[in-house]
Amino acid sequence: MSDSAKAPPIYVTQPLLPPLEEFIPYLQQIWDSKWLTNNGPFHQQLEHALCDYLGVKHVALLTNGTVALITALQTLRITGEVITTPYSFVATAHSLLWNGIKPVFVDIDPLTLNLDPARIEAAITSQTTAILPVHCYGHPCDVARIAKIADKHGLKVIYDAAHAFGVRDQKGSVLNHGDLSVLSFHATKVFNTFEGGAIVCHDAETKQRVDHLKNFGFVDEETIVAPGINGKMSEFNAALGLLQLNYIDRALARRGEIDRDYRRRLANVAGIRCLADAGETAPNHSYFPILVEDDYPIARDALYTRLKDNGIHPRRYFHPLISDFPMYRGLPSAQQSNLPVATDTAQRVLCLPLYPALEDRQVETITRLIANP
Ligand SMILES: *Cc1c(COP(=O)(O)O)cnc(C)c1O
Numbered sequence: 163m164s165d166s167a168k169a170p171p172i173y174v175t176q177p178l179l180p181p182l183e184e185f186i187p188y189l190q191q192i193w194d195s196k197w198l199t200n201n202g203p204f205h206q207q208l209e210h211a212l213c214d215y216l217g218v219k220h221v222a223l224l225t226n227g228t229v230a231l232i233t234a235l236q237t238l239r240i241t242g243e244v245i246t247t248p249y250s251f252v253a254t255a256h257s258l259l260w261n262g263i264k265p266v267f268v269d270i271d272p273l274t275l276n277l278d279p280a281r282i283e284a285a286i287t288s289q290t291t292a293i294l295p296v297h298c299y300g301h302p303c304d305v306a307r308i309a310k311i312a313d314k315h316g317l318k319v320i321y322d323a324a325h326a327f328g329v330r331d332q333k334g335s336v337l338n339h340g341d342l343s344v345l346s347f348h349a350t351k352v353f354n355t356f357e358g359g360a361i362v363c364h365d366a367e368t369k370q371r372v373d374h375l376k377n378f379g380f381v382d383e384e385t386i387v388a389p390g391i392n393g394k395m396s397e398f399n400a401a402l403g404l405l406q407l408n409y410i411d412r413a414l415a416r417r418g419e420i421d422r423d424y425r426r427r428l429a430n431v432a433g434i435r436c437l438a439d440a441g442e443t444a445p446n447h448s449y450f451p452i453l454v455e456d457d458y459p460i461a462r463d464a465l466y467t468r469l470k471d472n473g474i475h476p477r478r479y480f481h482p483l484i485s486d487f488p489m490y491r492g493l494p495s496a497q498q499s500n501l502p503v504a505t506d507t508a509q510r511v512l513c514l515p516l517y518p519a520l521e522d523r524q525v526e527t528i529t530r531l532i533a534n535p
Contacts (some may be wrong), residue, residue, distance in 0.1 A: 172524055176479045177349045178413050182404045186387070188401035197397060200377070204400035211407055212360065216328065217335040220369040222361045223395040223403075224376055227324045227346025230359035231257035233375050233393055234342045235292075236366060238318045242490025243517040246316075247277045248485035248496070249504045250296040254322045255484045258294070264288070267485045267495040270504045274440045275299070275451075279307035283315075285495065292318040297326040297336060300352075300448040301440035305331075305339040320344065323362070326415060327353045331446035337362040337525040347403065352417070352448045353410055354531060355399040367449035417447035420525060424450050424514065428531035449479065450516040452532075453507065460535045462510050465525070468535060474515065474528055481508040 181256060199205075205223055211222045224230040234246075244258050248267040258265045259511070268285050271278040277295040291311055295303045319340035323329075327345060331335045337343040345360030361389045363369045364416065374381055379390030428434050435453040439445050454462040462478070469476055483504055485496035498505045514528060 169473055171473045171475055172515050172520070172528070173475045174515050176220055176519055177354055178352075178406060178409060178518060180409050185402070185405055188209075188405060189205055189398075191231060192397050192401065195396055199394055199396040200375075201394070202397040203299050204397045204402070204404060205395055205475040208395075208400040208403045208407075213406060215407060215410070216337055216362070218337050218362045219416050220363045220366065221291045222363065222369055222372040223400060224359045224361065224375065224393040225395055225399075226357045227348060227359035228253040228257060229376075229391060229393040230344045230346070230361050231322060232260045232435075233372060233391065234320050234344050234361050235261045235263065235294075236266075236375055236388070236390075237363075237371050238292065238298055238320065238341060240318060240320075242291045243287060244292045244294050244457070245282055245285050245290060246294040246408060247296050247298070248483040248490075248501050248502070249275055249298060249480050249507065250322065250484060251324070251480065252484050252487060253324075254296055255490060259489065264289070265484075265490065265495070267490075267493070267504075269501045270298075270507065271304075272503050272507070273438065273509060274301055274303075275300065275437065276303045276440070277308070277309060279304045282308070282311050284329065286317070286341065290315070290317060292320060294322060296318050296322040296324070297329065299437065300327075300329050300442075300446045301437070302329060302331050302336045302339075302442050303440075304324070305336070309339065324359075325448045326446065327351065327448070328410070328444065328446045329442050331442050334444065336507060338364070342368070347399075352414070353403070353406060354405040355395070355406070358403065378489050388510075397466065400427070413518040414446055418445070419514060420516055420520055421447040421450060422444075423522065423525050424529065427525065428452065428532065431458075431529075431533045435450070447516065450514045451479070451511050452514060453510045454512065455510065458535070462512055465511060467530065469531060472527075472531055476510060476512045476514050478508075479513045481511065483508050 375390040376393035379388040387476035
């Protein structure tokens with residue numbers, strides 16, 4: 163066996179974990195106070211720390227990104243039909259079904275792979291109440307055009323910003339666009355609390371509605387204003403987030419180095435296209451997608467298998483499209499003829515390993531295999 167065959171497998175991501183000994187004092191504090199959940203001190207501290215770090219007005223922490231999406235839709239009382247992208251993680255559309263809302267899929271832009279604003283208006287009906295776009299791979303959507311369409315038609319905009327932690331554009335945090343933005347702090351994301359999520363809102367009243375909804379709808383001991391869910395983040399997860407914030411800038415810087423290294427090494431590989439950024443001033447390099455074009459010698463799935471045979475485990479994010487899963491494919495908007503760009507992209511994309519602990523020589527190995535199929 164060659165050296166590379168014996169090397170441990172390289173997965174698409176590896177969670178950011180601060181040194182364990184630094185977590186012990188946080189645990190001690192939880193054990194001493196016996197305040198385990200329900201808006202405890204770490205929960206409050208992390209909400210404030212994230213407002214400062216991200217440059218946003220209000221952050222409400224939740225148990226995970228999916229419950230945050232479901233709760234965000236309830237916060238704005240969204241009903242009827244919502245326009246969204248088929249090119250995302252399945253939780254984006256699931257959050258609509260959990261609220262009895264009909265997803266309407268609109269195709270993506272071939273360069274950014276975000277919801278194509280030029281196709282949104284044609285999908286609006288009298289039932290449409292909102293748009294749910296995704297900042298795919300952390301690249302900002304065309305927020306100005308989406309805002310214009312939403313204003314014209316009286317629609318709300320909720321951004322699924324699960325990939326967009328820390329991303330800024332000319333105007334500051336990308337999370338300040340739309341009515342609400344939803345973050346995920348799942349283990350696989352740039353910033354993690356093992357499991358976790360958040361809703362970013364722009365005013366105190368909306369934040370208060372989220373806080374009621376994530377706590378069964380309780381306003382006080384005797385008053386319930388809505389059939390809310392249990393979506394509260396525990397003190398354990400909030401403490402992890404606080405500790406993790408001390409390491410996030412270094413992690414993002416290292417992600418940037420790896421991103422540049424990949425781009426440099428793949429620049430002259432015919433048939434491999436790296437996705438350009440979408441105008442962000444502070445990217446977060448949350449993923450490294452490549453598109454396998456027609457002039458590459460082998461198909462995407464053959465490249466995927468070749469990398470796996472060499473101990474490298476990229477992921478086909480996002481294949482299959484959400485619109486191809488059984489609970490969605492019967493919808494008129496889910497037909498492949500309505501989604502040609504997303505359908506084609508799902509056949510070509512491969513997300514390469516990208517995480518702070520990935521070593522330069524591993525990037526070299528991966529790109530060498532891609533350059534010599
Ligand atoms: C991860 C992710 C989610 C779901 O977040 P969880 O915290 O895992 O529930 C939703 N949307 C997108 C685009 C994601 O990548």
